[in-house]
Amino acid sequence: MKKALLALTLLAGAAASPFALAQSAYPTKPIRWVVPYPAGGGSDFMARTAAAQMAIELGQNILVDNKPGGNGAIAVQDILRGGPDGYAVMNADNGHMVFNPVLYKSLTYKVSDLTPVSLIGRVPMMLITTPGSEFKSAKEVLAKAKANPGKYSVASAGSGSPHHLALELLKQTAGLHLVHIPYRGAAPSLADVAGGQVPLAISDFAAAAGFIKGGKVTPLAVFTAKRVPQLPDVPTFAELGLKDMEAYALVGLVAPTGTPADVIAKLQQATAKAMHNPTVSKKFVDFGVEPVGSTTAEYTSLLQSETTRWHKLIRDLKIQLD
Template structure:
């Protein structure tokens, strides 16, 4: 017999029932009248300083105020986010251990042969947090000054240029894989244990380029340590009005944005999920949160738990097809 959480439809039905009947017919844990009664741990599966870490820490003060308990960010990097995600998947479904991740969570099943969790089965989506384009950057001392020059070098000597990423399966990994598929250029992947060390390597010249979320690289671009060649979204960034989009730079079929979200372990009671969702929506609407995320290049996005779950499941399927089409073999 399958465990209850293995059937998403049945899980959602049970959660809806729990929300309707509250504490009158179910244990107090399901009605969650006293939740939260102790600090909540938010696992960020990347090193401090990366975009997911920035987003989570921007929300922490508002979350703590709204929920009435301290929110502790726990950075557990490794394996492209898989280490931290697995920790949450195997945690008790009581609302005290949550996962902050980005669209990269949906890549795992196509990238790893032995993924220790199932994204559709083992996590309960809580809420969408925001979205941001990425920026194609090189070291500021690099002779490359345009996307065209970069692609010409990569095609002249395939694999000679190294690109940094936050790890296998990270957003910064798949962004370049997609670029290779679209352009035919070839780069060599150098994965790190998080976005911050990957950015540091690019600034130091250990790697030649990367495609990283704007929140992680904007400060270094403004400090003159990185050179922005293009923005991966549909439009230019207000903070970098002189930097073209990839389409404007000549790569017509390339658009890449990263969304961020919050998850709980599967089978977390619906009342707890709803309370977390409501707190998250309220936190995102606070002016201080919006302004802080905007400074980091992240645009606030709202979605119901059902809408967010639909997005997650659709992206699992979409990226599985893209990764397979790119010829990327699961590791």
């Protein structure tokens, strides 16, 4: 009888262990959301906008902490130090989750260290030019570039960025020789296109939206399956006869691998609710981002398919950044 009572006591104690209770009650304290870029950029905007609504859904404050540098390695190491308990997460883009492992030989983190939670948003890539330039349409760009190999330069936000790889995809698919001019970020590349120093650029819609509204740059074509609703007159590359020409900056929420499944589920549910909130959704759309809020399975599957597609392109073109 005493043994039975002891066994029941031990079972009850295990069921009510602090760890088990902490996970079922998650979150019981503020969450830290690490952003691998400086404050003020698109990634920072998405994190802060989503986090403000997710804090309401989860009933705890979410503190956004910017940790730029090291191709995302500084941010990754920061959240891994906190352990897989769901109280340190980060937003990662396809640079961190897809491109970097094949672009860099000496990357100091592994994608397997991170577990996808939810895709937050997609930012479409687009081809832009200077207003009044010789290019009146994307069709003209394709024709003139084809007839004059190496004559035209195209700016991007930097080597290895989604912008750069979208350019490489365009060059490979259309059989073009365009000269890549990498910048340190989207803003300076846009400024030089607006000023006429570079005739063309691949930009993301979030960065270019203000320039487009102000008439400083002209969008010629988008790397999307369908036309961007905010730019109904701008064609897709598919409409110009170039298939499989989709390219986005994909920004999602990730957590350290080993984070309990119920915690991942709570974070995913809060993300999805936040991204489907009308106020949050409008802020994203106004900023030039397509709000998503996917399931964990959808985000994981997307990363797998993107890895297959882009790794092949990077290896075929022998792009290496270290």
